[in-house]
Amino acid sequence: MLEKRTPIAVGEAVKRVMQYATEGKVEQVDITESYGRYVAEDIAADQDVPAFDRSPYDGFAIRAIDSAVASAENPVAFEVVGTIGAGFVFDELVEPGQAVRIMTGAPIPAGCDAVVMLELTKGYEADDKTYMTIKRAFAAGTNISYRGEDVKQGAVLVKKGTYINPGVSALLATFGYAQVPVFVKPVIGVIATGSELLEPHEALAPGKIRNSNAYMMLAQIERAGATAKYYGKLSDDLAVCIEAVKKAMAEVDCLITTGGVSVGDFDYLPAIYEAIGADVLFNKVAQRPGSVTTVAQCDGQLLFGLSGNPSACYVGFELYTKPVIKAALGSQAPHLRREKAALGVDFKKPNPFTRFVRSTVTVTDGKLVATPSGFDKSSAVSSLADANAFIVLPGGTRGYEAGMQIDVLLLEDTNGSAWPWDNIVPSYR
Amino acid sequence: MLEKRTPIAVGEAVKRVMQYATEGKVEQVDITESYGRYVAEDIAADQDVPAFDRSPYDGFAIRAIDSAVASAENPVAFEVVGTIGAGFVFDELVEPGQAVRIMTGAPIPAGCDAVVMLELTKGYEADDKTYMTIKRAFAAGTNISYRGEDVKQGAVLVKKGTYINPGVSALLATFGYAQVPVFVKPVIGVIATGSELLEPHEALAPGKIRNSNAYMMLAQIERAGATAKYYGKLSDDLAVCIEAVKKAMAEVDCLITTGGVSVGDFDYLPAIYEAIGADVLFNKVAQRPGSVTTVAQCDGQLLFGLSGNPSACYVGFELYTKPVIKAALGSQAPHLRREKAALGVDFKKPNPFTRFVRSTVTVTDGKLVATPSGFDKSSAVSSLADANAFIVLPGGTRGYEAGMQIDVLLLEDTNGSAWPWDNIVPSYR
Numbered sequence: 001m002l003e004k005r006t007p008i009a010v011g012e013a014v015k016r017v018m019q020y021a022t023e024g025k026v027e028q029v030d031i032t033e034s035y036g037r038y039v040a041e042d043i044a045a046d047q048d049v050p051a052f053d054r055s056p057y058d059g060f061a062i063r064a065i066d067s068a069v070a071s072a073e074n075p076v077a078f079e080v081v082g083t084i085g086a087g088f089v090f091d092e093l094v095e096p097g098q099a100v101r102i103m104t105g106a107p108i109p110a111g112c113d114a115v116v117m118l119e120l121t122k123g124y125e126a127d128d129k130t131y132m133t134i135k136r137a138f139a140a141g142t143n144i145s146y147r148g149e150d151v152k153q154g155a156v157l158v159k160k161g162t163y164i165n166p167g168v169s170a171l172l173a174t175f176g177y178a179q180v181p182v183f184v185k186p187v188i189g190v191i192a193t194g195s196e197l198l199e200p201h202e203a204l205a206p207g208k209i210r211n212s213n214a215y216m217m218l219a220q221i222e223r224a225g226a227t228a229k230y231y232g233k234l235s236d237d238l239a240v241c242i243e244a245v246k247k248a249m250a251e252v253d254c255l256i257t258t259g260g261v262s263v264g265d266f267d268y269l270p271a272i273y274e275a276i277g278a279d280v281l282f283n284k285v286a287q288r289p290g291s292v293t294t295v296a297q298c299d300g301q302l303l304f305g306l307s308g309n310p311s312a313c314y315v316g317f318e319l320y321t322k323p324v325i326k327a328a329l330g331s332q333a334p335h336l337r338r339e340k341a342a343l344g345v346d347f348k349k350p351n352p353f354t355r356f357v358r359s360t361v362t363v364t365d366g367k368l369v370a371t372p373s374g375f376d377k378s379s380a381v382s383s384l385a386d387a388n389a390f391i392v393l394p395g396g397t398r399g400y401e402a403g404m405q406i407d408v409l410l411l412e413d414t415n416g417s418a419w420p421w422d423n424i425v426p427s428y429r
Numbered sequence: 430m431l432e433k434r435t436p437i438a439v440g441e442a443v444k445r446v447m448q449y450a451t452e453g454k455v456e457q458v459d460i461t462e463s464y465g466r467y468v469a470e471d472i473a474a475d476q477d478v479p480a481f482d483r484s485p486y487d488g489f490a491i492r493a494i495d496s497a498v499a500s501a502e503n504p505v506a507f508e509v510v511g512t513i514g515a516g517f518v519f520d521e522l523v524e525p526g527q528a529v530r531i532m533t534g535a536p537i538p539a540g541c542d543a544v545v546m547l548e549l550t551k552g553y554e555a556d557d558k559t560y561m562t563i564k565r566a567f568a569a570g571t572n573i574s575y576r577g578e579d580v581k582q583g584a585v586l587v588k589k590g591t592y593i594n595p596g597v598s599a600l601l602a603t604f605g606y607a608q609v610p611v612f613v614k615p616v617i618g619v620i621a622t623g624s625e626l627l628e629p630h631e632a633l634a635p636g637k638i639r640n641s642n643a644y645m646m647l648a649q650i651e652r653a654g655a656t657a658k659y660y661g662k663l664s665d666d667l668a669v670c671i672e673a674v675k676k677a678m679a680e681v682d683c684l685i686t687t688g689g690v691s692v693g694d695f696d697y698l699p700a701i702y703e704a705i706g707a708d709v710l711f712n713k714v715a716q717r718p719g720s721v722t723t724v725a726q727c728d729g730q731l732l733f734g735l736s737g738n739p740s741a742c743y744v745g746f747e748l749y750t751k752p753v754i755k756a757a758l759g760s761q762a763p764h765l766r767r768e769k770a771a772l773g774v775d776f777k778k779p780n781p782f783t784r785f786v787r788s789t790v791t792v793t794d795g796k797l798v799a800t801p802s803g804f805d806k807s808s809a810v811s812s813l814a815d816a817n818a819f820i821v822l823p824g825g826t827r828g829y830e831a832g833m834q835i836d837v838l839l840l841e842d843t844n845g846s847a848w849p850w851d852n853i854v855p856s857y858r
Contacts, residue, residue: 035648087625089636107636167813170645178630196516196534201607207518207536216599219464340795366769368795384596
């Protein structure tokens with residue numbers, strides 16, 4: 001009656017899942033809708049930046065050679081023959097002894113090779129003409145932003161799979177991406193299981209608890225860059241469950257179920273997987289929490305059977321589902337970002353399994369410090385609110401002291417890791 | 430002709446702006462729409478968690494005292510008198526020598542005070558009854574999650590102004606917040622100025638550049654948690670500009686203009702402020718880039734006149750506009766989060782003004798390392814894409830060497846700082 005399950009290492013479990021990860025489709029969105037999306041192709045410069053030699057300051061464009069003899073005792077006067085506002089072009093050649101009033105960003109007129117800042121000049125009028133004087137020499141090239149000095153045409157500035165932050169938005173605008181190619185957000189379905197579950201709007205009843213996992217995961221899915229679709233709670237009737245899962249699978253890229261994955265009489269998930277012909281990739285992982293995390297595939301479509309326990313569910317999503325989402329969004333580093341941190345408190349418990357401790361990473365004097373969020377019971381919903389990382393404690397260790405350097409996996413991060421699972425000692429029980 | 434402006438310190442400038450910051454209105458959104466929003470009231474537990482004594486494992490609920498004499502040599506048998514699935518209640522009193530099969534999360538039946546994990550039991554049938562045996566004693570309290578041990582009813586779990594991450598979503602669901610009170614997103618208008626500007630869909634032309642600032646800021650506004658409204662580019666006609674600004678002000682909480690704030694002939698902004706009766710809070714700050722950042726208020730409504738220079742515009746938004754948005758969202762720490770980091774490269778340039786260098790902060794061996802993103806010309810759009818921080822170099826310093834500890838302000842962060850501006854030495858030229 002009691003099913004035997006063989007635990008596998010976390011890295012091995014992730015590998016099995018990632019065999020079924022695929023890059024998503026591409027769609028064009030308006031640049032104003034592109035913040036927070038992931039670019040679906042390399043973004044290259046369609047022009048030099050600056051596109052022309054231009055002035056970084058308000059001032060006067062001159063021929064540097066004309067200023068060579070200028071000094072405090074011997075100011076040199078220039079006749080001001082015109083004005084160029086940003087966006088305009090001065091279309092005459094500037095002759096010896098002439099200057100052009102130039103605004104920030106305006107193109108350097110032909111003949112000129114230096115700009116004198118407005119503050120360093122003195123203007124006057126004479127004979128119906130405008131003049132300005134300067135009191136020192138300026139070398140050729142002074143205050144000129146040269147064409148292409150920031151970016152050369154053709155340079156790849158943003159790689160496929162990059163998260164669009166405000167700086168990337170600026171680049172997209174600069175290079176004419178009024179429409180931006182982005183990866184379509186994968187759609188991740190969520191089904192809750194468990195006779196004990198109430199929805200948030202329902203009143204509490206004896207023996208029942210409110211369904212927090214589904215709402216937690218809707219947020220995790222959004223944070224990962226996907227679209228969540230919530231199907232509510234499965235019925236307690238197996239045949240109805242099977243139909244509900246089939247229906248959901250037809251509408252989503254991946255399907256997550258929570259609960260129903262423990263080894264117990266009332267858990268339907270194995271029966272559902274069998275009924276739909278799904279191939280179970282693993283159903284036991286050498287980790288805590290989430291040892292009964294199950295992943296299956298059906299014609300290449302991934303089904304995540306996450307624990308009904310909130311912490312185990314949270315960890316299971318971040319370790320196994322999130323990288324599939326990031327891969328669909330073109331990421332070359334789809335896994336949680338791994339960094340070193342100092343442990344903020346003693347963690348004396350011996351540790352037979354690789355443990356993922358929900359933690360808050362802060363910075364003290366330039367160093368990352370990781371402290372478990374709340375006490376570490378796997379039922380503790382309250383400890384999740386502050387968590388921005390997992391502390392990873394490899395299995396087979398005897399406990400840790402404050403100040404020791406440990407690995408952390410960062411949760412509020414868009415960079416990721418290409419593969420964080422080497423040198424994390426796996427543990428088999 | 431040349432307007433004299435008196436620079437003020439960054440902290441003083443921020444203070445003047447924050448005098449006009451106000452907390453926003455509150456709205457109710459469905460919990461499924463609440464990810465990434467900011468809660469508008471303290472969230473308290475409407476129940477104990479667990480709400481009843483429950484089993485954290487699949488197993489058998491027993492009276493601990495009945496197991497006292499159990500050993501490998503002397504297994505003790507219990508009659509299994511029922512089964513409790515999660516969500517159900519066993520409504521009889523368990524008598525001496527009896528056990529109840531119990532699922533994870535189910536309530537402990539009356540009379541029982543310990544749970545034995547399924548794996549540690551052996552079942553058999555006899556006389557049409559079901560029995561299980563155990564081979565050791567279990568203390569009272571073994572494997573029981575007690576009512577309220579995670580959260581006590583009435584405890585405040587999430588403070589007003591907290592960013593809703595997946596862990597907060599779980600808490601909201603647990604405590605019945607099907608509708609979540611969140612702060613209304615402030616609406617921030619953006620108007621671009623500059624005859625040189627083309628929109629991203631327009632072809633390049635001599636002397637013109639594409640408008641990157643507006644699109645960059647739309648993303649900055651979204652990142653800060655507000656809604657952006659883009660009004661396009663202002664006409665070159667002053668009267669038309671004044672009308673456009675007035676119209677926009679009526680529709681938004683704050684209005685940002687970019688460009689037009691330098692000291693130059695073609696800059697309309699001071700004239701616009703005068704025409705609408707706005708009170709200029711400052712128009713020169715002792716900082717680079719962004720020294721001409723201007724902020725005005727008109728009947729309490731803030732108008733941000735940011736530089737047309739992309740880097741200066743970016744810095745101006747993060748320093749002055751973002752904290753106003755965060756304050757509207759109830760944050761007690763509305764400013765950029767300040768941390769220490771090691772400088773990744775030499776920065777030899779002497780530094781007469783407080784400088785904000787767009788940088789990429791990475792973690793090496795558990796320590797923050799900040800490296801300027803690209804070369805530090807204030808026109809360099811390309812350096813903005815990787816930036817996730819500003820390095821802050823106080824004015825009056827002579828340059829820095831790699832490895833020195835400096836201040837950074839983090840850009841991709843939802844925690845913030847209450848006040849990061851003390852002990853950053855201001856500089857006046």
